[in-house]
Amino acid sequence: MAFFTHHITRALSSSTVRNAAIKHVTVIGGGLMGSGIAQVAAATGHSVVLVDTSEDILKKSTKGIEGSLKRVVKKKFADKPEAGEEFVQKVLKNISTSTDAASVVQGTDLVVEAIAENLKVKQSLFSTLDKVAPEHTIFASNTSSLPIADIAVSTARLDRFGGIHFFNPVPMMKLVEVIQAPGTSQETFNALLDFSKALGKHPVSCKDTPGFIVNRLLVPYLIEAVRLHERGHGSKEDIDVAMKLGAGYPMGPFELLDYVGLDTSKFIVDGWYQMEPENPLFSPSPLLNKLVSEGKLGKKTGEGFYKYK
Numbered sequence: 534m535a536f537f538t539h540h541i542t543r544a545l546s547s548s549t550v551r552n553a554a555i556k557h558v559t560v561i562g563g564g565l566m567g568s569g570i571a572q573v574a575a576a577t578g579h580s581v582v583l584v585d586t587s588e589d590i591l592k593k594s595t596k597g598i599e600g601s602l603k604r605v606v607k608k609k610f611a612d613k614p615e616a617g618e619e620f621v622q623k624v625l626k627n628i629s630t631s632t633d634a635a636s637v638v639q640g641t642d643l644v645v646e647a648i649a650e651n652l653k654v655k656q657s658l659f660s661t662l663d664k665v666a667p668e669h670t671i672f673a674s675n676t677s678s679l680p681i682a683d684i685a686v687s688t689a690r691l692d693r694f695g696g697i698h699f700f701n702p703v704p705m706m707k708l709v710e711v712i713q714a715p716g717t718s719q720e721t722f723n724a725l726l727d728f729s730k731a732l733g734k735h736p737v738s739c740k741d742t743p744g745f746i747v748n749r750l751l752v753p754y755l756i757e758a759v760r761l762h763e764r765g766h767g768s769k770e771d772i773d774v775a776m777k778l779g780a781g782y783p784m785g786p787f788e789l790l791d792y793v794g795l796d797t798s799k800f801i802v803d804g805w806y807q808m809e810p811e812n813p814l815f816s817p818s819p820l821l822n823k824l825v826s827e828g829k830l831g832k833k834t835g836e837g838f839y840k841y842k
């Protein structure tokens with residue numbers, strides 16, 4: 534009986550420790566994804582530090598989070614606007630901001646990285662943080678397309694490094710892909726699954742393969758739509774309408790590319806082209822490249838395939 538009780542107590546306390554472990558979260562990158570991740574983590578009672586490179590960007594992130602929270606409460610607290618406003622303020626109080634990641638990771642249980650889709654930049658960030666973060670801190674990347682193992686090698690905590698891939702817009706999209714790289718311990722993987730559930734998301738397990746599940750299927754479709762248009766086989770508008778009305782997608786491929794960001798989309802395709810240059814699905818698109826070179830990055834800059842101003 535004592536043995537049984539001991540084991541039950543240990544099992545309970547280890548799961549309590551694991552759940553308690555992810556309470557303080559540092560989100561690096563306050564763009565489209567980082568803002569959304571910070572928002573849902575704060576809304577589910579986590580204390581969050583959101584990090585970006587300048588105060589101006591962080592101000593914009595906070596304003597975006599507030600706007601998104603207001604959209605959420607308009608539905609959730611439709612009959613009780615005061616309770617809705619109280620909720621917005623409570624969630625915002627759970628978020629602080631910083632421009633110095635190294636100085637804020639001291640007390641964090643989980644670092645979620647959502648900076649640009651560039652391997653060297655991600656490696657450099659994690660390598661710096663690895664030297665200052667506590668032993669128990671889990672590192673996770675929200676990368677869309679890069680192998681988690683390639684990012685993790687920049688640290689000495691391969692067992693406490695995994696992938697946590699959210700979808701845009703984070704407050705609305707229920708899915709999270711949790712990635713177990715070869716070095717990721719089962720404990721870390723479980724902690725990331727538990728954390729995703731604590732955010733109210735539905736996690737799926739993914740192997741560490743390029744694009745995991747969703748992007749490996751979605752990105753070739755998006756780029757094929759651009760190529761179809763480049764060949765003169767359909768206007769952007771007709772292709773978008775066709776995929777919405779004919780395939781039931783909530784957005785057409787050009788609308789979705791603008792929503793994701795054309796820079797991010799280009800980073801993904803270019804990276805895969807370098808890995809597999811013989812695969813025609815990954816070959817570069819002149820039109821996508823042209824828009825990115827002109828700074829037309831989609832909805833976030835006011836223009837991409839379409840204009841938003």
Ligand SMILES: C[C@H](O)CC(=O)SCCNC(=O)CCNC(=O)[C@H](O)C(C)(C)COP(=O)(O)OP(=O)(O)OC[C@H]1O[C@@H](n2cnc3c(N)ncnc32)[C@H](O)[C@@H]1OP(=O)(O)O
Nearest residue numbers: 601602604605608677699700701702704705748783784793
């Ligand atoms: C590339 C990466 O690695 C992976 C990815 O992320 S791939 C991209 C995955 N995402 C998708 O495929 C998104 C596809 N689009 C959609 O699902 C839907 O169009 C959508 C959920 C974004 C918006 O829904 P839709 O009905 O089309 O439009 P819209 O009328 O603007 O929104 C409906 C409601 O959703 C909610 N909503 C939408 N965006 C929101 C946000 N950012 N924050 C909070 N609430 C939001 C609001 O309640 C909104 O109502 P409101 O306008 O009165 O505030």
Ligand SMILES: NC(=O)c1ccc[n+]([C@@H]2O[C@H](COP(=O)([O-])OP(=O)(O)OC[C@H]3O[C@@H](n4cnc5c(N)ncnc54)[C@H](O)[C@@H]3O)[C@@H](O)[C@H]2O)c1
Nearest residue numbers: 562563564565566567585586647648649650676677701793
């Ligand atoms: N856009 C999407 O739909 C989507 C979906 C899932 C995953 N992702 C992935 O999430 C990551 C971020 O994408 P995003 O769309 O949010 O990009 P974004 O361009 O909207 O935001 C990136 C932010 O990171 C900041 N940043 C860059 N380097 C930094 C550094 N060293 N330290 C702190 N902040 C830094 C930038 O100032 C910017 O605000 C990428 O890896 C992307 O592939 C994107």
